[in-house]
Amino acid sequence: MSDQTTGVPQTVSRAPREAATGEEAYLEVTDLQVQFPTADGLVRAVQGLSYSVPLRRTLAIVGESGSGKSVSSMAVLGLHDRRVARITGSIKVGGREIVNMSDKDLEGFRGGDAAMIFQDPQSSLHPYFTVGNQIMESYRAHNNVSKRVAKARAIDMLGRVGIPNPSRRVDQYPHEFSGGMRQRAMIAMALVNDPKLLIADEPTTALDVTVQAQILDLIADLQRDFGSAVVFITHDLGVVAEIADDILVMYAGTAVEHGPVNKILGEPLHPYAWGLLESIPALTGEPQPLHPIPGSPPSLLAVPSGCPFHPRCEFKDRVPDDWCTTLRPDLIPRTADLGRTSRCHLKDPDKIFETEVLPRLP
Amino acid sequence: MKEEQAVLLYILKRVLSAISVVIVTLVASFALFFFAPTDPAGVICGPRCTPERVADIEASLGLDQPKVEQIALYMKGIVVGREYSTGGVVRHCDAPCLGYSYTLGQPVTKLIGAALPVTVSIVLGGAVVYLIVGILSGTIAAQVRGTSLDRFVVGTTLVVQAIPYFVFALLIALYATFLPDSGYHPFLDNPLLWASGLLAAWLTIGVTNAASYTRYSRASMIEALGQDFVRTATSKGISRRRVVYRHGLRAGLTPVVTIFGIDLAFQLTGAIFTESIFNLPGLGLLTLRAFGQYDLPVLMGGVLIGSAVLVVMNLVVDIVYTFLDPRVRLG
Numbered sequence: 001m002s003d004q005t006t007g008v009p010q011t012v013s014r015a016p017r018e019a020a021t022g023e024e025a026y027l028e029v030t031d032l033q034v035q036f037p038t039a040d041g042l043v044r045a046v047q048g049l050s051y052s053v054p055l056r057r058t059l060a061i062v063g064e065s066g067s068g069k070s071v072s073s074m075a076v077l078g079l080h081d082r083r084v085a086r087i088t089g090s091i092k093v094g095g096r097e098i099v100n101m102s103d104k105d106l107e108g109f110r111g112g113d114a115a116m117i118f119q120d121p122q123s124s125l126h127p128y129f130t131v132g133n134q135i136m137e138s139y140r141a142h143n144n145v146s147k148r149v150a151k152a153r154a155i156d157m158l159g160r161v162g163i164p165n166p167s168r169r170v171d172q173y174p175h176e177f178s179g180g181m182r183q184r185a186m187i188a189m190a191l192v193n194d195p196k197l198l199i200a201d202e203p204t205t206a207l208d209v210t211v212q213a214q215i216l217d218l219i220a221d222l223q224r225d226f227g228s229a230v231v232f233i234t235h236d237l238g239v240v241a242e243i244a245d246d247i248l249v250m251y252a253g254t255a256v257e258h259g260p261v262n263k264i265l266g267e268p269l270h271p272y273a274w275g276l277l278e279s280i281p282a283l284t285g286e287p288q289p290l291h292p293i294p295g296s297p298p299s300l301l302a303v304p305s306g307c308p309f310h311p312r313c314e315f316k317d318r319v320p321d322d323w324c325t326t327l328r329p330d331l332i333p334r335t336a337d338l339g340r341t342s343r344c345h346l347k348d349p350d351k352i353f354e355t356e357v358l359p360r361l362p
Numbered sequence: 363m364k365e366e367q368a369v370l371l372y373i374l375k376r377v378l379s380a381i382s383v384v385i386v387t388l389v390a391s392f393a394l395f396f397f398a399p400t401d402p403a404g405v406i407c408g409p410r411c412t413p414e415r416v417a418d419i420e421a422s423l424g425l426d427q428p429k430v431e432q433i434a435l436y437m438k439g440i441v442v443g444r445e446y447s448t449g450g451v452v453r454h455c456d457a458p459c460l461g462y463s464y465t466l467g468q469p470v471t472k473l474i475g476a477a478l479p480v481t482v483s484i485v486l487g488g489a490v491v492y493l494i495v496g497i498l499s500g501t502i503a504a505q506v507r508g509t510s511l512d513r514f515v516v517g518t519t520l521v522v523q524a525i526p527y528f529v530f531a532l533l534i535a536l537y538a539t540f541l542p543d544s545g546y547h548p549f550l551d552n553p554l555l556w557a558s559g560l561l562a563a564w565l566t567i568g569v570t571n572a573a574s575y576t577r578y579s580r581a582s583m584i585e586a587l588g589q590d591f592v593r594t595a596t597s598k599g600i601s602r603r604r605v606v607y608r609h610g611l612r613a614g615l616t617p618v619v620t621i622f623g624i625d626l627a628f629q630l631t632g633a634i635f636t637e638s639i640f641n642l643p644g645l646g647l648l649t650l651r652a653f654g655q656y657d658l659p660v661l662m663g664g665v666l667i668g669s670a671v672l673v674v675m676n677l678v679v680d681i682v683y684t685f686l687d688p689r690v691r692l693g
Binding site: 109120124 | 594
């Protein structure tokens with residue numbers, strides 16, 4: 001972050017930032033499992049999730065409601081109540097293990113090294129405190145500075161995220177902001193301590209499409225300025241295409257495809273992703289009936305055995321024996337391209353995609 | 363500037379409507395009392411009464427005048443004072459004149475003036491106890507919801523709420539002998555004595571009402587702690603205590619404040635059980651006695667105080683609410 005000549009201080013007491021190698025993982029999730037014991041049974045929200053994100057890269061995690069994308073991301077910040085959630089596996093941020101980290105250490109970590117922005121800025125900002133107050137609170141939780149200094153920093157951040165007249169806005173309440181500005185304010189609050197990891201949980205879902213574009217640009221700009229790793233959770237493939245470097249597709253609590261965005265969206269290898277592409281309505285030509293994926297996502301209380309997608313998969317018969325119903329596929333490269341992985345037993349998914357799926361797409 | 367003017371205007375409107383509510387209540391109570399089969403003059407007259415004596419008393423008390431005139435005279439008395447003739451002596455009753463007690467031989471204003479501080483002391487002191495105990499235990503229970511501590515707290519409130527209030531008060535009066543003797547001593551004379559005389563009453567009111575406030579606070583805090591902004595606060599890395607007490611409690615407190623305001627209004631009209639059991643001469647005892655003796659002016663005074671307090675507390679709660687929640691604007 002460039003030095004301000006106006007006398008507004010940078011974040012104090014931070015170790016000098018090393019030049020990002022670009023490939024070394026800043027966030028590393030390994031075999032993450034999140035389960036919730038409930039009266040109705042064990043909810044397996046996340047099963048064996050693994051991925052990594054280096055600095056300056058954006059990973060989009062895509063999935064339907066109930067795919068486990070939000071649960072897994074909240075686990076990264078240690079936001080689950082440990083009395084209620086059972087978490088196993090490893091989450092390393094900047095080398096530090098988050099799973100089972102002590103509450104005290106978690107407090108220092110959250111908002112400092114890693115921050116999160118949430119879906120609905122209206123309900124996610126406290127209605128009784130001014131926006132400036134809430135930003136200052138985050139800043140002062142991690143830096144020992146006076147209120148005056150913190151307020152200057154808050155005004156600076158509000159300006160950075162594109163809010164006009166920040167010195168007036170800093171004393172206003174969230175309900176006095178418009179939807180897009182509220183989200184900008186939340187982004188300002190998340191970034192006030194220069195976090196190296198930013199998790200954005202559907203930040204534009206609650207906003208108008210025009211505002212959405214602005215927010216996406218803002219996040220991309222800030223990532224460039226701050227050099228942070230970004231995890232972007234969304235169900236909107238259009239957003240993914242715009243801002244992500246890599247994509248992770250989740251289904252029923254587990255990753256089914258993972259790799260660079262161009263490859264995954266251009267030539268997906270998993271029947272679920274094929275179904276998603278087929279279900280996109282054609283914008284030109286004759287009106288056609290829609291092709292949704294038949295069936296619906298499974299309840300996480302009763303995840304299907306073997307491959308979780310098998311009840312809805314039309315290619316089950318291409319797989320020998322009953323692997324699909326009994327054997328859970330590993331997330332490994334399925335083609336000669338080692339840079340992308342998929343969780344499916346099919347032998348030649350790239351061929352199947354080219355010959356059977358692609359012609360069906362509009 | 364505009365904002366403050368709007369607020370003042372609103373308060374003015376509310377005050378005016380409050381006054382009209384009180385007037386309507388007064389007139390209604392007046393009518394009720396007079397169409398009731400009571401005979402104040404007969405009561406004053408005593409067992410060996412003659413019709414002539416009754417007529418005399420009625421004349422001196424103004425009871426033989428048309429009802430409308432009586433109400434008008436009463437209203438006039440409140441504003442500018444009036445004259446009373448009892449037993450041949452004409453007394454001047456200064457404004458605000460709430461009448462003259464038939465049975466106690468004193469201006470009602472004076473009686474209420476003596477009883478009100480007692481009731482206020484009892485109620486406010488008790489409120490301090492039950493607010494602190496109730497809100498704290500409710501907040502703690504909300505945080506450990508589902509655990510045995512939570513169940514213990516809720517179970518205790520159920521037990522306390524199941525015991526009738528006067529039973530509780532009697533038990534304390536009889537068995538809590540380690541507490542100082544109760545009785546009212548004016549605050550200005552000796553604050554320490556004032557406090558020790560009220561301790562038993564405060565404890566009783568505090569414990570019994572705390573149960574309700576524990577439940578209100580617990581429910582409200584469970585909801586507040588489940589809000590998105592609490593999750594956001596946690597994600598900022600601030601301490602758990604700050605998240606609960608600054609972010610959670612601020613939001614969770616507003617419904618409790620509303621309930622408290624109305625609760626307080628009702629309690630201020632007189633805590634009959636507390637005052638009788640602990641021998642504290644407050645509004646409760648005053649109006650209770652007046653009932654038995656058909657002492658209309660005192661009863662009217664009680665109604666006036668009660669409705670005025672209720673209406674004022676409503677307004678106060680509304681105003682306090684705007685300070686708590688910036689999204690709420692008066693009017």
